[in-house]
Amino acid sequence: xIRMTQSPSSFSASTGDRVTITCRASQGISNYLAWYQQKPxxxxxxxxxxxxxxxxxxxxxxxxxxxxxxxTLTISYLQSEDFATYYCQHYYTYPFAFGPGTKxxxx
Amino acid sequence: xxxxxESGGGLVQxxxxxxxxxxxxxxxxxxxxxxWVRQAxxxxxxxxxxxxxxxxxxxxxxxxxxxxxxxxxxAKNALYLQMSNLRAEDTALYFCTKERYxxxxxxxxxxxxxxxxxxxxx
Numbered sequence: 001x002i003r004m005t006q007s008p009s010s011f012s013a014s015t016g017d018r019v020t021i022t023c024r025a026s027q028g029i030s031n032y033l034a035w036y037q038q039k040p041x042x043x044x045x046x047x048x049x050x051x052x053x054x055x056x057x058x059x060x061x062x063x064x065x066x067x068x069x070x071x072t073l074t075i076s077y078l079q080s081e082d083f084a085t086y087y088c089q090h091y092y093t094y095p096f097a098f099g100p101g102t103k104x105x106x107x
Numbered sequence: 108x109x110x111x112x113e114s115g116g117g118l119v120q121x122x123x124x125x126x127x128x129x130x131x132x133x134x135x136x137x138x139x140x141x142x143w144v145r146q147a148x149x150x151x152x153x154x155x156x157x158x159x160x161x162x163x164x165x166x167x168x169x170x171x172x173x174x175x176x177x178x179x180x181x182a183k184n185a186l187y188l189q190m191s192n193l194r195a196e197d198t199a200l201y202f203c204t205k206e207r208y209x210x211x212x213x214x215x216x217x218x219x220x221x222x223x224x225x226x227x228x229x
Contacts, residue, residue: 032211046215049209049215094167098152
């Protein structure tokens, strides 16, 4: 099975910061990579799919890049509503898998 | 409007069985793969199982393979997860989720239910 890792596991940031989260797959997954945002008590929300395609309705400050095994999610200008946990997910083949998550907290 | 509503959660003893249901509406049921994703208390997301629109392709996480069975009923627009031989580590909030339309064979998840809580304890 393909395993997903993320770094960092958590970090603190300030409104207006540019933040980058990395995700790595244990083997190549082409661009079958999605990013989700989850806030406490809520279901996850799809942000990015195909490694770099922005889901409809998601602000343009979110962007994704990468292919193969290494991927990044960037938030260009952190807003107050962006403090949440972010998960990457591969959907290359069964079994799908999520990364362990990256929690972004207020500095 | 797409809606996914889970039901069937509850408290169950280790070794027993439970069936989760997910009632869906707002999309052409047979055209989309559906999945179950769970989240243990205070933990991250774990993909559990997925089923294609025509039920021809099914997958399971290693942690549930042989114990859980996913199925769908197009007449009822419903998704199911039959869980057997439950363990304490199966305790989680179980989300029903739908793949979005995309041109690839498999796609990420664009709609989620609010979850059904399953607690496995004696």
